[in-house]
Amino acid sequence: MRILASLQVRLPPSRLFAPTCPTRLKSFKPLFTSPNSDLPLDGDDDPDMTDPVKLAFARAEAYKRQKLQAQSQKLEASLSGNGGSNAALENPSSSANQGSRASQVSAPKGKPPEAEIIVGDPTKFENIRRRGEEPEKDDGETEAYRPKVKTWGVFPRPMNISKTYGGGKVIRPGDILETKEDKEAKEQRSRELVTAYKSKMGLDVDPKLIAECQKSLKDGNELMDRGRLNQALPFFEKVMKDMVFESELHGRAALQWSICLDSLQRSSEAKVMYKKLQNHPNPDVNTKARHFTFSFEAMEFMKVKSSYLSRTTGYEMYFDSFVDNKEAYTSAKTETKEAGETQILPYVVFLVSPLFVILLIAVRKSFML
Missing domain, CATH: 1.10.287 (Helix Hairpins)
Structure with a gap:
């Protein structure tokens, strides 16, 4: 207790x-x-x-x-x-529930690292300045001046343009601009350039040969207008053989020759010449050649194999069977119209006859006086 x-x-x-x-x-x-x-x-x-x-x-x-x-x-x-x-x-x-948070945290901050990719032979890029490299300093002794600002003057040019191209001179009245030898050399160079241009464009051809080619081109065009295409081809080929490609006569003859081939179902040869004439110096010739070339492209786009239309469609025999040995029936309205005109003619003569009688009496009285 x-x-x-x-x-x-x-x-x-x-x-x-x-x-x-x-x-x-x-x-x-x-x-x-x-x-x-x-x-x-x-x-x-x-x-x-x-x-x-x-x-x-x-x-x-x-x-x-x-x-x-x-x-x-x-x-x-x-x-x-x-x-x-x-x-x-x-x-x-936790990774499943915080997926969005993980994507935000895992994203790298700032700009991504820069990478340089060189494709091809690296020896061909020796003169190209890569990223991070400092530009070459101009020591003043190089012949070309490379501007730093990327404008229209970015292309290299001489350091002293006046010295390179003969400028920077002070010419006083009476001074000689150039020596006699330099002047003759320039004139000779100009003559050579003019001669080369005329030879290329077919301007230095003999006038007789030009006249013959013009006549051949005219004869070929006349035969072509008459529909004699096979006979016109040799005339055009003669002009094409005697004249250079850049000349106007050659271009016009080649264009007509191509049209003849196209009409004769030789479209493949004509198509090649049309493409070639697109680069002709004559504007009229190259414009027409482009039009014909476009027509071939349109045919290919529309899935058309040929531009030739056959004159016989194959249905003539069916239509001829309805015409042979058959009478021509006219319309009832046409017959009624002709009958009405026939009935009206007597009434017209009856009404006009008094006028003729009066006219006859007047003529007789005039002679009696």
């Missing part, structure tokens, strides 16, 4: 099981299962917070924030290389 009397029974405080929660949440640390957690505990908070609903919402919000912070710290650690693969294996749900 003495032992029982000495025991003192102490009841727990009445507020031990009462829910309490702070009204203000401060910064939270990562959530771990340890006694150092910042979750609100009993006896450390405001005693006025006793609503169980508010307590549940506060705890849920605190847990959610701490969980997100813990996941972000693990993700950053995995990206920086500190046990990234192990963290992903330990918590696979």
Whole structure:
């Protein structure tokens, strides 16, 4: 009895099981299962917070924030290389839930690194300045001047234009502009250039040969107008043989020759000549050649094999069978019209006859007077 009397029974405080929660949440640390957690505990908070609903919402919000912070710290650690693969294996749900956050964090900041790609033989690019290389400094001894500003004058030019092209001279009255030898050399060079141009364009041909070619071209055109295409071909070929391609006579003869071939169902040969005449110096010839070439392209686009239309369509025998040994029937309206005209004619004569009688009497009286 003495032992029982000495025991003192102490009841727990009445507020031990009462829910309490702070009204203000401060910064939270990562959530771990340890006694150092910042979750609100009993006896450390405001005693006025006793609503169980508010307590549940506060705890849920605190847990959610701490969980997100813990996941972000693990993700950053995995990206920086500190046990990234192990963290992903330990918590696979975090990588699935935070996919968008991982894509934002993994994106590199700043501009991507520059890369230079050289295609082909690098020995051919010796004079090309690469990125990062400083431009060559002009020491003043080089012959060409390379401007630094990229404008219309970006092309290299002589350092001293006056000295290179003979400028910078002071010419006074009475001074000789150029020596006699230089003047003769320039004139000789000009004559050679003019002769080469005339030879190329067919301007230095014998006048008799030009007259013959003109006559041949005229005869060929006349035969072509009459429809004698095979007979006109030799005349055009003669002109093409005697004159150079750049001459006007050759261009016109070649154009007519191509038209004859096209009309004779030799379109492949004519097409080749049309394409060649597109580069002819004469504007009339090359314009017509382009038109004919376009007609061939249009035929290919429209899936037309030939421009020749057959005169016999194959249906003549069917129409001829209706015409042979058949009488021509006229319309009833036509017969009625002809009959009406025949009946009206006597009335017209009867009405006009008095006028003739009066006219005859007047003529006789005039003679009697």
